[in-house]
Structures are given as structure tokens and as C-alpha cells.
Amino acid sequence: xxxxxxxxxxxxxxxxxxxxxxxxxxxxxxxxxxxxxxxxxxxxxxxxxxxxxxxxxxxxxxxxxxxxxxxxxxxxxxxxxxxxxxxxxxxxxxxxxxxxxxxxxxxxxxxxxxxxxxxxxxxxxxxxxxxxxxxxxxxxxxxxxxxxxxxxxxxxxxxxxxxxxxxxxxxxxxxxxxxxxxxxxxxxxxxx
Amino acid sequence: xxxxxxxxxxxxxxxxxxxxxxxxxxxxxxxxxxxxxxxxxxxxxxxxxxxxxxxxxxxxxxxxxxxxxxxxxxxxxxxxxxxxxxxxxxxxxxxxxxxxxxxxxxxxxxxxxxxxxxxxxxxxxxxxxxxxxxxxxxxxxxxxxxxxxxxxxxxxxxxxxxxxxxxxxxxxxxxxxxxxxxxxxxxxxxxx
DNA sequence: GATTGATTTGGACAATTGTCCTAATTGTGG
DNA sequence: CCACAATTAGGACAATTGTCCAAATCAATC
Numbered sequence: 001x002x003x004x005x006x007x008x009x010x011x012x013x014x015x016x017x018x019x020x021x022x023x024x025x026x027x028x029x030x031x032x033x034x035x036x037x038x039x040x041x042x043x044x045x046x047x048x049x050x051x052x053x054x055x056x057x058x059x060x061x062x063x064x065x066x067x068x069x070x071x072x073x074x075x076x077x078x079x080x081x082x083x084x085x086x087x088x089x090x091x092x093x094x095x096x097x098x099x100x101x102x103x104x105x106x107x108x109x110x111x112x113x114x115x116x117x118x119x120x121x122x123x124x125x126x127x128x129x130x131x132x133x134x135x136x137x138x139x140x141x142x143x144x145x146x147x148x149x150x151x152x153x154x155x156x157x158x159x160x161x162x163x164x165x166x167x168x169x170x171x172x173x174x175x176x177x178x179x180x181x182x183x184x185x186x187x188x189x190x191x192x
Numbered sequence: 193x194x195x196x197x198x199x200x201x202x203x204x205x206x207x208x209x210x211x212x213x214x215x216x217x218x219x220x221x222x223x224x225x226x227x228x229x230x231x232x233x234x235x236x237x238x239x240x241x242x243x244x245x246x247x248x249x250x251x252x253x254x255x256x257x258x259x260x261x262x263x264x265x266x267x268x269x270x271x272x273x274x275x276x277x278x279x280x281x282x283x284x285x286x287x288x289x290x291x292x293x294x295x296x297x298x299x300x301x302x303x304x305x306x307x308x309x310x311x312x313x314x315x316x317x318x319x320x321x322x323x324x325x326x327x328x329x330x331x332x333x334x335x336x337x338x339x340x341x342x343x344x345x346x347x348x349x350x351x352x353x354x355x356x357x358x359x360x361x362x363x364x365x366x367x368x369x370x371x372x373x374x375x376x377x378x379x380x381x382x383x384x
Numbered sequence: 385g386a387t388t389g390a391t392t393t394g395g396a397c398a399a400t401t402g403t404c405c406t407a408a409t410t411g412t413g414g
Numbered sequence: 415c416c417a418c419a420a421t422t423a424g425g426a427c428a429a430t431t432g433t434c435c436a437a438a439t440c441a442a443t444c
Binding site: 385386387388389390391392393394395396397398399400401402403404405406407408409410411412413414 | 415416417418419420421422423424425426427428429430431432433434435436437438439440441442443444
């Protein structure tokens, strides 16, 4: 088993702390304490806070890619792949109700901070959007694929937002069923 | 014309700065500079940062109530009232693309900060939810009114989120048309 | 015009922030 | 075992944070 490098540990902890507490509210000291190293050692790997954010976004992009690739190998049908994405809301319902969607909340915060890495974070959304578009195209939706992809993406973002506000698990399950129903209606409409 | 009190000015500026920059990232100094008063004078009106947040939430609740009441007097039909809510996305598209939805982003931030006023901010959402439910009930939707209200709320939140990320005005208009279409289909289904 | 209360000022305060540096400690190859 | 590079530790730093206070100024009343 490969030993986890200190750098990777820092990025992993920072990723988690940024998600649960927000980027701005998480300090160097918080991350160093989480990893169990001194702030000086920390500086050896990352000179500025933006560099950590950059590494965290890299990690999230890589993990998102891995997840999307995994669905493409595991689920043979595009419909099941899209359903797997939608059901992320159920699988992650506990952290979502507590902290929201990791991607959406990061993008929202960086937009307010007018941060340089704003667009890099938006690329994670771009990954989802492009992947969903690909699945809809595989289903036979030609010109509508992009719009449907953004529609599913927006819908799930909205569900995550309200889930955080109202902490209502039944609401999540109801909306997930609704999105799945919408998806099946679109599929039916394609074969007509 | 009634002179605007210093206190009201502080709350107004704080409201705007919290929206555009976030609660955590906005400092006492920022607000004082925005109003044009000294930090000491600031303290005369608000002892802690949480007190300002409390006042800002009060203001937002009052303004939301005013807006909802206005729609009820101006628009005679429930459908037009709901459409007025949906079209907030278009009316406020510029600030939404820059800073997101004021209510959604505040709730998301307070959730991460695990802030005491988290639930007070969620009450603003409660206002919208209850008002939408009332409109759907007036349309004749009995048991589904609550679910439809949350559905419209979640949908518009999702559109706001993606609008901030992709800065795509055409997307906003397309989704607003979609929600309106959905609304009309629900209305038709009620009369059958 | 004097008195009194409301308002405003500028700065003190301890704590925390991101950043940076030097010295000590590791581990590795010769 | 030694030399050298990689890594770690601990603290210095200037700036900023939220909080708080004493003194100055304003406005209204008698």
C-alpha cells in the first residue's frame, strides 16, 4: 500500500474543511491542525491560500472524472447513468442537508469573493454538464441534449439548495422521483 | 420626506454588502466605510456582528413580505402571481449571475458556518414557500399545493445557481419558459 | 445660554489572519 | 559514518478582525 504523501493529506483535509466550513472561513491553522502538522510545514507545500484552493479544485475535478468514468463502465445504458447522477442526491443526502452541494456552494462562494479560481471551479460543473449532454446524445436527443443536461443539473442543484434549508429528506426523495419521471418521459418522446 | 436614520442606513448597506460579498467576508470596517461613519458609531447601534445579521434578516423578511403582498394586490389571478415570482429570475438576472440568489446564498453560507441565525434566514424561504402554497391552493390544488410550491422554489433556486456559474442569460430565459409551461400544465390538469 | 441626553469620534484591545523565515530534524546515497 | 537534500518545527511579521471605551460633539429643553 502506497503511503499517502503529506501533500495529498493536506489537500484531502482542505477539501473536506472547505466543503464543511467554506473556503474563506477555513484558515491555514485549521488545515494544519486537521492534518496534524505545523503551519511551517504547511507553507513548505503551499505558499498561498489560493494554491491550496487550486489543488483542491484539481482533486475535485479528478474525483469527478473518476466518478463519471465509473458510471460509464458500470452502467451499460445511458438512462441508468443519468439516474446514477440524479440519485447522488439520495446517496449524499446527509452531508447535502448539512453543507449543501460541494460544487454549487464552492462556486457560489467564489462568485461572491470574485475569486480568480471562480472559473476553474465552474469547470467542475462543466464536467457534469458535458457528461450529461453525452448521455442524452447517446439516448438519441440531438439538439436538445445540451439543454436537457443543463436542466437536470439545475434541477438537482435546486433540490440540494432547498434540502440544506429545510433539512427535509422526504422532499429529496420526492424530487428525485420527479426528475426520474421527467427523464423517462423525455426518453419516451424520443422514440415517437 | 422622512430622513433615513443612521441605523437604517447601516442595515441597508450591510444587506447589500452581505449579498455581494458574503456575510463572513464583510467586515465592520467595510460596512462603516460604506455608510460613511466611524467604527465607533457603528458599535453604538450594533454590539456584535450577529446583531447586524439579525437586523439584515429582519429587513429581508419585511421586504419579502412587502413584495409578496404587492403581487397579491396587483395580480388578480393566482397564475399571474406565481408567474411574477418565477420572472424574478429575469428581472434580477444581472445580480443573480454575479452574486446568486440573495436568500439561497445566505442560507448556504450560514449552514456552513453553523450559525445561530441559520433558521431565521430559512424563514425567508418559508415565506416564499407558504405564499406559493397559498397561490396553488387558490388554483384548486388541494393536497399537492405544498409539494408544488417547494418544487417551483427548488427549480428557481437551481436556475439561479447555474446562472451564477455559467453566466448564461439565454439559459435563464429558457428555464423560466419551462417553469411557466409546467405551471400551465398543472393548471390544466386541475380542471380535468 | 446652560444643562442634559443622544450621537459620533478615533483609537485601544487581544486574537487571528495569511505570509514568511530560520533552525532543527529527518532520510538517503556514498 | 558523513554529507547533503528533503522535510518539519516553531515562531516572527504586519495587517485585519470583532469588540469595547472614553472623550468630544451635537441637539433639544428649560
